[in-house]
Structures are given as C-alpha cells and as structure tokens.
Amino acid sequence: MKRVPAIIPCPCGLPAAYAACCGRWHHGVLHLQAPDAQTLMRSRYSAYVLDELDYVLQTWHPDTRPDTLEPNEPGTRWLGLNVRRYSQTDADHAMVEFVARVRVQGRATRLHEISQFVRVDGRWLYLNASA
Numbered sequence: 708m709k710r711v712p713a714i715i716p717c718p719c720g721l722p723a724a725y726a727a728c729c730g731r732w733h734h735g736v737l738h739l740q741a742p743d744a745q746t747l748m749r750s751r752y753s754a755y756v757l758d759e760l761d762y763v764l765q766t767w768h769p770d771t772r773p774d775t776l777e778p779n780e781p782g783t784r785w786l787g788l789n790v791r792r793y794s795q796t797d798a799d800h801a802m803v804e805f806v807a808r809v810r811v812q813g814r815a816t817r818l819h820e821i822s823q824f825v826r827v828d829g830r831w832l833y834l835n836a837s838a
Contacts, residue, residue: 718756719749720788729753733762741766744801744824745793747831752807756785768825768832784810799826 717728729750741747754762786808795801
C-alpha cells in the first residue's frame with residue numbers, strides 16, 4: 708500500500724482532494740463505509756489507480772472475490788473515470804455503469820462495465836459485472 712498525499716486531487720474525478728473523497732473510505736475511521744454503491748465504485752477505481760489492492764479485495768463480495776490481485780504494471784497511467792448510470796433497485800442492491808480509461812505499455816484501453824453491488828451487514832460490496 709502506498710500512502711498518497713492528502714491534498715492531491717482524487718483519482719475518481721470528483722472535484723475534491725483525495726483525503727476528503729475516496730481516501731476517507733480507504734483509511735481511517737470511515738474505512739470500508741462508503742454510503743452507497745456509486746461512492747464505493749468510485750473508491751474502488753481510486754484504489755486500483757493507487758494500488759490499494761487490499762481495499763479492492765475487502766470491498767468485493769466473498770462469493771465472487773479472487774484470491775489476489777496484481778498491482779499496476781510499471782508505467783500504467785489511469786486516464787479517467789466516467790460514471791454513465793447509477794440506480795439503486797432496493798435498499799440492498801444497486802447497479803453502476805461506468806467507463807474507465809487506462810494506458811498500459813503505451814496502449815490505451817477502455818473498460819466499460821455494468822457492475823452489480825449488494826449491501827451486506829450495512830456495507831456495500833462489489834458483486835459482479837457485465838461488459
């Protein structure tokens with residue numbers, strides 16, 4: 708885990724410093740307490756950008772979570788996040804559609820995903836996705 712200066716802009720794209728945005732869900736008293744699925748999805752994107760892989764795994768539903776994740780390859784550059792759609796179907800289920808852009812070894816890629824989230828014991832968790 709690398710520590711990020713609190714005053715940098717948040718990687719998720721919202722107009723806030725990292726500490727006041729996704730950083731509060733990654734560390735400290737609000738750790739793992741994202742209030743809704745869209746906030747959790749944004750914080751997971753920021754965690755991927757910053758190689759906060761423990762956070763990504765901790766916010767993944769145990770039924771679909773992988774054992775490990777690989778850190779970003781050297782030179783990986785995350786280019787941005789666009790949330791296209793968010794809906795909460797009931798108190799414990801939600802969907803977020805997004806596009807994340809990343810450049811790896813000079814090649815730009817877009818990840819377009821429709822992610823399903825579920826709230827378990829008061830915590831939002833990523834369940835699965837379709838492209």
